[in-house]
Amino acid sequence: xxxxxxxxxxxxxxxxxxxxxxxxxxxxxxxxxxxxxxxxxxxxxxxxxxxxxxxxxxxxxxxxxxxxxxxxxxxxxxxxxxxxxxxxxxxxxxxxxxxxxxxxxxxxxxxxxxxxxxxxxxxxxxxxxxxxxxxxxxxxxxxxxxxxxx
Amino acid sequence: xxxxxxxxxxxxxxxxxxxxxxxxxxxxxxxxxxxxxxxxxxxxxxxxxxxxxxxxxxxxxxxxxxxxxxxxxxxxxxxxxxxxxxxxxxxxxxxxxxxxxxxxxxxxxxxxxxxxxxxxxxxxxxxxxxxxxxxxxxxxxxxxxxxxxx
Amino acid sequence: xxxxxxxxxxxxxxxxxxxxxxxxxxxxxxxxxxxxxxxxxxxxxxxxxxxxxxxxxxxxxxxxxxxxxxxxxxxxxxxxxxxxxxxxxxxxxxxxxxxxxxxxxxxxxxxxxxxxxxxxxxxxxxxxxxxxxxxxxxxxxxxxxxxxxx
Amino acid sequence: xxxxxxxxxxxxxxxxxxxxxxxxxxxxxxxxxxxxxxxxxxxxxxxxxxxxxxxxxxxxxxxxxxxxxxxxxxxxxxxxxxxxxxxxxxxxxxxxxxxxxxxxxxxxxxxxxxxxxxxxxxxxxxxxxxxxxxxxxxxxxxxxxxxxxx
Numbered sequence: 270x271x272x273x274x275x276x277x278x279x280x281x282x283x284x285x286x287x288x289x290x291x292x293x294x295x296x297x298x299x300x301x302x303x304x305x306x307x308x309x310x311x312x313x314x315x316x317x318x319x320x321x322x323x324x325x326x327x328x329x330x331x332x333x334x335x336x337x338x339x340x341x342x343x344x345x346x347x348x349x350x351x352x353x354x355x356x357x358x359x360x361x362x363x364x365x366x367x368x369x370x371x372x373x374x375x376x377x378x379x380x381x382x383x384x385x386x387x388x389x390x391x392x393x394x395x396x397x398x399x400x401x402x403x404x405x406x407x408x409x410x411x412x413x414x415x416x417x418x419x
Numbered sequence: 420x421x422x423x424x425x426x427x428x429x430x431x432x433x434x435x436x437x438x439x440x441x442x443x444x445x446x447x448x449x450x451x452x453x454x455x456x457x458x459x460x461x462x463x464x465x466x467x468x469x470x471x472x473x474x475x476x477x478x479x480x481x482x483x484x485x486x487x488x489x490x491x492x493x494x495x496x497x498x499x500x501x502x503x504x505x506x507x508x509x510x511x512x513x514x515x516x517x518x519x520x521x522x523x524x525x526x527x528x529x530x531x532x533x534x535x536x537x538x539x540x541x542x543x544x545x546x547x548x549x550x551x552x553x554x555x556x557x558x559x560x561x562x563x564x565x566x567x568x569x
Numbered sequence: 570x571x572x573x574x575x576x577x578x579x580x581x582x583x584x585x586x587x588x589x590x591x592x593x594x595x596x597x598x599x600x601x602x603x604x605x606x607x608x609x610x611x612x613x614x615x616x617x618x619x620x621x622x623x624x625x626x627x628x629x630x631x632x633x634x635x636x637x638x639x640x641x642x643x644x645x646x647x648x649x650x651x652x653x654x655x656x657x658x659x660x661x662x663x664x665x666x667x668x669x670x671x672x673x674x675x676x677x678x679x680x681x682x683x684x685x686x687x688x689x690x691x692x693x694x695x696x697x698x699x700x701x702x703x704x705x706x707x708x709x710x711x712x713x714x715x716x717x718x719x
Numbered sequence: 720x721x722x723x724x725x726x727x728x729x730x731x732x733x734x735x736x737x738x739x740x741x742x743x744x745x746x747x748x749x750x751x752x753x754x755x756x757x758x759x760x761x762x763x764x765x766x767x768x769x770x771x772x773x774x775x776x777x778x779x780x781x782x783x784x785x786x787x788x789x790x791x792x793x794x795x796x797x798x799x800x801x802x803x804x805x806x807x808x809x810x811x812x813x814x815x816x817x818x819x820x821x822x823x824x825x826x827x828x829x830x831x832x833x834x835x836x837x838x839x840x841x842x843x844x845x846x847x848x849x850x851x852x853x854x855x856x857x858x859x860x861x862x863x864x865x866x867x868x869x
Contacts, residue, residue: 286468289476318436324498325482326439329475336474348474349828350504350850352652352802354700355497356675372684373693375656378799380696382682384672393673396680398698400654400800499678500700502652502802504850506825522834523843525806528649530846532832534822543823546830548848550650550804586768589776618736624798625782626739629775636774647805648774654800 270409272302276341279408280305283340290333293326297337303371303381305337308388311363322359327395331367331383335399338369338381345406346379351399357392364388369399377403420559422452426491429558430455433490440483443476447487453521453531455487458538461513472509477545480517481533485549488519488531495556496529501549507542514538519549527553570709572602576641579708580605583640590633593626597637603671603681605637608688611663622659627695631667631683635699638669638681645706646679651699657692664688669699677703720859722752726791729858730755733790740783743776747787753821753831755787758838761813772809777845781833784819785849788831795856796829801849807842814838819849827853 270278280300284290290307299306309330317323332351339346359365366388372380383397420428430450434440440457449456459480467473482498489496509515516538522530533547570578580600584590590607599606609630617623632651639646659665666688672680683697720728730750734740740757749756759780767773782801789796809815816838822830833847 283468287473288464288466288468289473290467292464314438314442316438317440318433318438323437323439323479323482324486324501325475325479328478328482328501329473332473332475332478348505350502351474351478352500352502352698354500354678354680356673372696373656375693378654380654393675396672398652502848504828504830506823522846523806525843528804530804543825546822548802583768587773588764588766588768589773590767592764614738614742616738617740618733618738623737623739623779623782624786624801625775625779628778628782628801629773632773632775632778650802650804651774651778652800652802655798 272342275343275409276300276302279340279343280337282408283337293329295330295333300337300341302341303338305334305341305369307334307337307367309365311359311361311365313361316361320361322363324355327355327359327365327385328353328397330365331385331395331397332399334367334369334383335381335397335401338371339379339399339401340408343407343409344403345408346401346403349400349402351397353395353397355395357387357394359387359394365394425493425559426450426452429490429493430487432558433487443479445480445483450487450491452491453488455484455491455519457484457487457517459515461509461511461515463511466511470511472513474505477505477509477515477535478503478547480515481535481545481547482549484517484519484533485531485547485551488521489529489549489551490558493557493559494553495558496551496553499550499552501547503545503547505545507537507544509537509544515544575643575709576600576602579640579643580637582708583637593629595630595633600637600641602641603638605634605641605669607634607637607667609665611659611661611665613661616661620661622661622663624655627655627659627665627685628653628697630665631685631695631697632699634667634669634683635681635697635701638671639679639699639701640708643707643709644703645708646701646703649700649702651697653695653697655695657687657694659687659694665694725793725859726750726752729790729793730787732858733787743779745780745783750787750791752791753788755784755791755819757784757787757817759815761809761811761815763811766811770811772813774805777805777809777815777835778803778847780815780817781835781845781847782849784817784833785831785847785851788819788821789829789849789851790858793857793859794853795858796851796853799850799852801847803845803847805845807837807844809837809844815844
């Protein structure tokens with residue numbers, strides 16, 4: 270498979286098992302080698318008083334984009350950790366878009382930058398940097414048994 | 420009010436407005452000056468394939484404990500950012516307990532360490548360090564209008 | 570002054586007082602609004618056994634590039650904190666080049682990404698993300714008295 | 720060897736090769752399993768204008784304490800990355816003391832918290848969290864050839 274095809278196949282395999290993202294209405298709107306875009310609308314159940322989204326949901330969206338980006342080569346890859354800076358609160362009804370881009374891969378490790386923006390307008394809501402670690406197994410071999418992704 | 424009473428009153432005010440934590444079944448089991456403990460059970464909607472909890476929900480629980488700890492003095496305090504390391508996956512049905520402890524406060528800033536453990540057993544699931552920033556307003560004056568906490 | 574001129578003037582003012590960078594032979598090879606490049610050769614006194622540079626010196630170079638970038642608008646700006654990932658060791662005799670680029674500014678805060686590479690070859694040695702905070706005073710008014718930069 | 724002896728032997732082996740720490744006058748004043756204390760005086764060559772120490776030297780001291788703590792079991796262990804928050808500037812002549820304590824080890828990874836304080840007085844200067852990764856080889860077998868520590 271070419272890298273773009275591998276990324277799409279890996280993303281489809283991940284999404285099928287990712288009940289958490291599905292239930293929150295997260296969509297993967299773009300995926301390719303080392304990159305992914307995830308979108309989510311801020312609903313009432315994500316609100317933390319005063320119509321502000323709980324920072325945990327902003328992180329969760331960024332973490333999802335990161336997980337799809339770092340698994341886009343087809344090898345099972347875990348989130349080892351992440352750093353987030355909250356720039357602006359997200360509010361009830363906002364459409365949030367998280368764009369994950371690979372910064373560097375080395376050995377079994379990788380770093381991915383994710384920017385979360387509010388739509389429309391494009392105001393930055395958060396900046397996230399995720400650290401990944403590739404483990405045994407492949408997302409594209411259906412019989413593997415250790416495909417945890419985040 | 421004494422510090423312990425202030426912490427309980429601030430926590431009650433925050434929890435009342437925090438639909439996100441309420442809907443996830445998060446409970447604040449302990450709160451005091453500069454500290455808070457939050458508990459949550461991993462449900463089916465938090466699963467990310469293979470019975471592993473989405474890292475975003477582990478972060479969200481830690482972030483909640485952090486928010487209650489850094490707001491425990493009664494002054495409105497925001498999460499400026501956080502760093503998380505994922506130590507062990509959490510699984511469907513696990514009871515997770517996040518204990519937040521203040522490390523240092525300086526000027527309007529603060530650092531809080533949160534350890535998330537699995538119960539029973541006490542295995543560490545994640546280590547989190549949150550950075551807070553105190554802004555105008557108080558959680559204990561009912562007419563303030565900018566009490567976003569995370 | 571135009572932004573490019575302000576950046577050069579701010580950089581010159583900072584460098585004049587920055588004995589630490591001068592003594593290590595760090596040079597600022599490029600500066601502009603929100604960006605700066607710093608270069609340093611790994612000397613014997615930076616070695617940590619086995620011809621590997623102490624990670625503290627790699628951080629110091631990245632931190633210098635960050636400080637010049639976040640002060641390039643002329644307003645006194647402090648390093649609030651930073652995160653670094655060590656990608657590859659640097660070795661005795663390596664010429665290291667740190668390129669700092671602004672990611673986002675909001676209120677008095679800013680985030681800057683710094684990549685440290687080895688020359689020749691361009692291999693990434695470290696990835697750094699700095700958090701800045703602008704305080705009172707200007708680098709371009711000679712009588713100010715609180716111009717600490719890092 | 721008992722753990723305390725192993726820690727002292729590993730620390731001695733590391734210090735012998737660590738020219739960088741030696742040249743800066745850093746002393747390891749205490750070491751044990753999973754912990755180490757390092758001390759350094761802020762000299763003129765560490766100053767960054769206005770008698771404030773360059774943040775890079777504060778990081779370097781914390782990173783040294785971290786390296787000795789995470790190598791205290793005798794197995795070669797690298798710094799994978801670190802996060803630092805600058806709390807208060809350090810000044811010319813200050814004696815800085817960095818205390819590193821292990822937070823958790825899991826697989827080949829570890830997390831260590833380092834607090835840097837100013838002496839006398841004990842004011843916190845910086846809070847640091849380091850991420851370690853154990854690799855092949857031992858500090859206590861003299862013929863190994865890959866003992867990079869930071």
